[in-house]
Amino acid sequence: xxxxxxxxxxxxxxxxxxxxxxxxxxxxxxxxxxxxxxxxxxxxxxxxxxxxxxxxxxxxxxxxxxxxxxxxxxxxxxxxxxxxxxxxxxxxxxxxxxxxxxxxxxxxxxxxxxxxxxxxxxxxxxxxxxxxxxxxxxxxxxxxxxxxxxxxxxxxxxxxxxxxxxxxxxxxxxxxxxxxxxxxxxxxxxxxxxxxxxxxxxxxxxxxxxxxxxxxxxxxxxxxxxxxxxxxxxxxxxxxxxxxxxxxxxxxxxxxxxxxxxxxxxxxxxxxxxxxxxxxxxxxxxxxxxxxxxxxxxxxxxxxxxxxxxxxxxxxxxxxxxxxxxxxxxxxxxxxxxxxxxxxxxxxxxxxxxxxxxxxxxxxxxxxxxxxxxxxxxxxxxxxxxxxxxxxxxxxxxxxxxxxxxxxxxxxxxxxxxxxxxxxxxxxxxxxx
Amino acid sequence: xxxxxxxxxxxxxxxxxxxxxxxxxxxxxxxxxxxxxxxxxxxxxxxxxxxxxxxxxxxxxxxxxxxxxxxxxxxxxxxxxxxxxxxxxxxxxxxxxxxxxxxxxxxxxxxxxxxxxxxxxxxxxxxxxxxxxxxxxxxxxxxxxxxxxxxxxxxxxxxxxxxxxxxxxxxxxxxxxxxxxxxxxxxxxxxxxxxxxxxxxxxxxxxxxxxxxxxxxxxxxxxxxxxxxxxxxxxxxxxxxxxxxxxxxxxxxxxxxxxxxxxxxxxxxxxxxxxxxxxxxxxxxxxxxxxxxxxxxxxxxxxxxxxxxxxxxxxxxxxxxxxxxxxxxxxxxxxxxxxxxxxxxxxxxxxxxxxxxxxxxxxxxxxxxxxxxxxxxxxxxxxxxxxxxxxxxxxxxxxxxxxxxxxxxxxxxxxxxxxxxxxxxxxxxxxxx
Numbered sequence: 075x076x077x078x079x080x081x082x083x084x085x086x087x088x089x090x091x092x093x094x095x096x097x098x099x100x101x102x103x104x105x106x107x108x109x110x111x112x113x114x115x116x117x118x119x120x121x122x123x124x125x126x127x128x129x130x131x132x133x134x135x136x137x138x139x140x141x142x143x144x145x146x147x148x149x150x151x152x153x154x155x156x157x158x159x160x161x162x163x164x165x166x167x168x169x170x171x172x173x174x175x176x177x178x179x180x181x182x183x184x185x186x187x188x189x190x191x192x193x194x195x196x197x198x199x200x201x202x203x204x205x206x207x208x209x210x211x212x213x214x215x216x217x218x219x220x221x222x223x224x225x226x227x228x229x230x231x232x233x234x235x236x237x238x239x240x241x242x243x244x245x246x247x248x249x250x251x252x253x254x255x256x257x258x259x260x261x262x263x264x265x266x267x268x269x270x271x272x273x274x275x276x277x278x279x280x281x282x283x284x285x286x287x288x289x290x291x292x293x294x295x296x297x298x299x300x301x302x303x304x305x306x307x308x309x310x311x312x313x314x315x316x317x318x319x320x321x322x323x324x325x326x327x328x329x330x331x332x333x334x335x336x337x338x339x340x341x342x343x344x345x346x347x348x349x350x351x352x353x354x355x356x357x358x359x360x361x362x363x364x365x366x367x368x369x370x371x372x373x374x375x376x377x378x379x380x381x382x383x384x385x386x387x388x389x390x391x392x393x394x395x396x397x398x399x400x401x402x403x404x405x406x407x408x409x410x411x412x413x414x415x416x417x418x419x420x421x422x423x424x425x426x427x428x429x430x431x432x433x434x435x436x437x438x439x440x441x442x443x444x445x446x447x448x449x450x451x452x453x454x455x456x457x458x459x460x461x462x463x464x465x466x467x468x469x470x471x472x473x474x475x476x477x478x479x480x481x482x483x484x485x486x487x488x489x490x491x492x493x494x495x496x497x498x499x500x501x502x503x504x505x506x507x
Numbered sequence: 508x509x510x511x512x513x514x515x516x517x518x519x520x521x522x523x524x525x526x527x528x529x530x531x532x533x534x535x536x537x538x539x540x541x542x543x544x545x546x547x548x549x550x551x552x553x554x555x556x557x558x559x560x561x562x563x564x565x566x567x568x569x570x571x572x573x574x575x576x577x578x579x580x581x582x583x584x585x586x587x588x589x590x591x592x593x594x595x596x597x598x599x600x601x602x603x604x605x606x607x608x609x610x611x612x613x614x615x616x617x618x619x620x621x622x623x624x625x626x627x628x629x630x631x632x633x634x635x636x637x638x639x640x641x642x643x644x645x646x647x648x649x650x651x652x653x654x655x656x657x658x659x660x661x662x663x664x665x666x667x668x669x670x671x672x673x674x675x676x677x678x679x680x681x682x683x684x685x686x687x688x689x690x691x692x693x694x695x696x697x698x699x700x701x702x703x704x705x706x707x708x709x710x711x712x713x714x715x716x717x718x719x720x721x722x723x724x725x726x727x728x729x730x731x732x733x734x735x736x737x738x739x740x741x742x743x744x745x746x747x748x749x750x751x752x753x754x755x756x757x758x759x760x761x762x763x764x765x766x767x768x769x770x771x772x773x774x775x776x777x778x779x780x781x782x783x784x785x786x787x788x789x790x791x792x793x794x795x796x797x798x799x800x801x802x803x804x805x806x807x808x809x810x811x812x813x814x815x816x817x818x819x820x821x822x823x824x825x826x827x828x829x830x831x832x833x834x835x836x837x838x839x840x841x842x843x844x845x846x847x848x849x850x851x852x853x854x855x856x857x858x859x860x861x862x863x864x865x866x867x868x869x870x871x872x873x874x875x876x877x878x879x880x881x882x883x884x885x886x887x888x889x890x891x892x893x894x895x896x897x898x899x900x901x902x903x904x905x906x907x908x909x910x911x912x913x914x915x916x917x918x919x920x921x922x923x924x925x926x927x928x929x930x931x932x933x934x935x936x937x938x939x940x
Contacts, residue, residue: 223711224720272821278656286816286840287657287799320762323822325869329758366720383719387879388705389756407719436758436928437870446820495869497935 088304092116096310097250098467117266122247128430133461134238139501148482149464165242170359177230200232216414313431330393336424399427521737525549529743530683531900550699555680561863566894567671572934581915582897598675603792610663633665649847746864763826769857832860
């Protein structure tokens with residue numbers, strides 16, 4: 075090293091991404107290893123500004139795959155523990171999920187219902203006549219000219235997931251961030267990882283290293299504020315992960331798909347907001363309409379509804395630094411369905427809208443938690459990252475320590491190899507109604 | 508339709524890509540369905556000009572996964588049938604594969620050897636002293652200063668796959684193309700599919716269709732020569748598949764990784780070219796060096812060797828319309844290893860070089876053959892497409908017919924769902940030495 079050159083700080087762990095996944099991971103790493111120096115960087119100017127903040131922020135335990143249940147149930151119970159026992163408000167409200175199902179969809183549900191109940195998932199079937207009574211705003215059998223053109227179907231029954239609800243992911247992220255800082259962790263914002271640096275383990279100082287025949291090691295990240303050196307690098311960048319990993323030839327199995335949320339307000343929605351019979355808060359649950367993939371949730375604090383639709387075939391996989399919601403998306407894709415089943419939305423236009431990204435793992439829609447040499451991946455949340463973030467952080471921390479199993483909240487255990495890039499053992503998720 | 512507007516021809520099947528996979532698929536579809544109109548398009552001005560032509564063109568049956576064995580063995584036997592019984596030369600030469608293994612690698616091999624032999628894979632272990640005798644050009648224990656810096660390891664034993672060899676993929680492609688044309692199939696070159704058109708099944712003629720709530724259908728492909736309409740679209744575009752599928756939100760699990768091949772010639776290589784004791788052709792087999800991933804094959808017709816290296820960590824996943832070989836890649840990555848184990852390559856520089864793409868499926872390195880509505884995918888060959896092309900084409904043709912099983916060459920059968928995007932059943936491939 076040239077004399078006078080500033081010695082570069084070498085962090086024990088560099089976590090790239092201060093979303094809920096990066097913060098949970100950093101928190102659990104620091105909890106398990108108080109002596110390690112851990113730095114979290116993010117390109118935003120504060121934590122949890124990107125996809126964490128742009129989510130519907132709903133949480134559920136209704137999964138048939140044991141892996142999904144372990145990840146979600148343990149995380150949700152940890153958030154409940156934080157809110158009720160540590161007295162840190164997370165706006166966690168168990169308002170329930172309500173699936174409005176066609177006859178065919180209900181049959182699918184019946185085929186998996188017993189198994190789910192056996193696993194302790196609390197479900198309630200709401201009969202058609204009860205739905206009509208409980209939700210006067212709901213049209214069970216759309217019959218307008220438009221609904222015929224659309225080919226809308228009658229609602230046969232409802233299924234409520236009782237231990238499901240909504241939460242504020244920013245507050246969960248804030249909890250992790252605060253605790254992480256208290257234990258000596260550091261954060262650096264407005265710092266964008268441009269690329270990862272891969273080096274030869276035994277450098278020869280020749281051009282073009284590392285070569286095919288050299289053992290390689292991740293040295294850290296190149297950022298807009300210079301190079302950050304670290305012994306271990308954690309990739310918690312969600313849908314942006316391929317931007318960092320593709321150039322190194324690592325396929326993290328993730329593709330970015332835009333999700334759009336539209337905030338709708340209006341006095342006409344008051345009765346729906348105050349729907350009774352589903353939860354202690356006397357509000358309508360997070361509600362999923364039949365087919366077409368439209369769903370909404372009440373946001374009591376802002377007296378609004380957030381409405382979205384699950385894009386599938388036809389919605390591009392494409393990443394963009396500044397995703398935008400498209401007004402025509404609401405008009406043509408969401409509104410026709412929404413206003414037929416729930417005419418109280420008729421003539422209401424979005425007051426606000428925003429877009430973020432799912433980091434979709436198409437193989438099995440379940441997170442990828444793995445290590446490649448000294449690089450740890452926590453990616454592929456596929457739309458259920460917030461409800462699984464605590465477990466993901468614990469698994470990543472266990473992987474850093476080289477443990478075969480991770481201890482999840484509530485005395486649960488899970489093998490740390492189960493969510494690896496190869497030889498995954500996720501189990502089939504059948505609750506995809 | 509406006510009067511005077513030309514009626515657009517609607518093909519029964521449009522195959523995009525006239526590489527070996529597209530042609531095998533088109534051929535088998537036409538064989539199974541003589542009455543269907545089948546069009547193959549390609550952006551090159553002739554068949555098999557891209558990655559098919561840029562491959563090492565080696566074929567092997569040495570797999571531990573039953574799926575891989577079924578695909579490769581049945582395809583290789585079909586090529587043998589074409590060459591010896593139909594008398595169509597494919598330049599198929601069973602010169603063998605020769606793995607030069609370190610002690611550690613040989614231990615791995617021993618753990619899977621019995622299973623492979625039991626499955627009928629013919630293998631021959633070549634003792635260290637016999638290697639030295641048979642291949643005078645081989646240095647078993649590199650000991651130069653350079654080899655120490657590289658950290659090169661001694662070769663412990665060799666393993667030869669006897670039913671392996673090399674072939675001319677262009678000739679296989681030509682066979683399929685000729686037979687396809689004879690049976691009435693059509694080809695159109697210099698025709699690049701720019702995008703796939705997805706339409707609503709029941710169009711409303713409103714802006715922005717198809718909507719989330721509409722049933723969708725693939726209508727055909729937009730090309731530089733206009734729209735081509737088809738009832739079924741087959742994607743056989745190899746590493747270019749995501750260019751067509753990502754915009755529609757289909758994750759075909761494929762990423763493009765460049766492969767580079769360097770042609771090396773010289774009188775100093777004559778003895779190696781004429782190595783005896785491995786095959787009837789008295790030539791050195793396709794040979795894989797320890798670690799570092801360097802391998803070469805003799806090309807008897809052009810009195811040259813083709814040399815390449817298996818990139819892994821550090822080689823970007825990135826697609827490019829005109830991939831180029833990098834001379835420094837040979838110099839720094841291949842040459843040091845090659846010239847130490849085989850000093851006959853010393854001071855020889857590539858006479859020619861070219862690059863193509865692997866279409867890598869990172870999940871299990873095995874092809875993806877599936878249908879999404881009326882779109883059939885035959886992608887993800889992961890570097891073993893030529894040796895599996897016949898089976899891939901038969902599976903795709905069976906999927907088009909809605910069959911549960913495909914009949915492969917040699918009275919073999921395979922379930923058509925086994926290589927789908929989800930719920931794949933490939934089996935673990937352990938022969939990755």
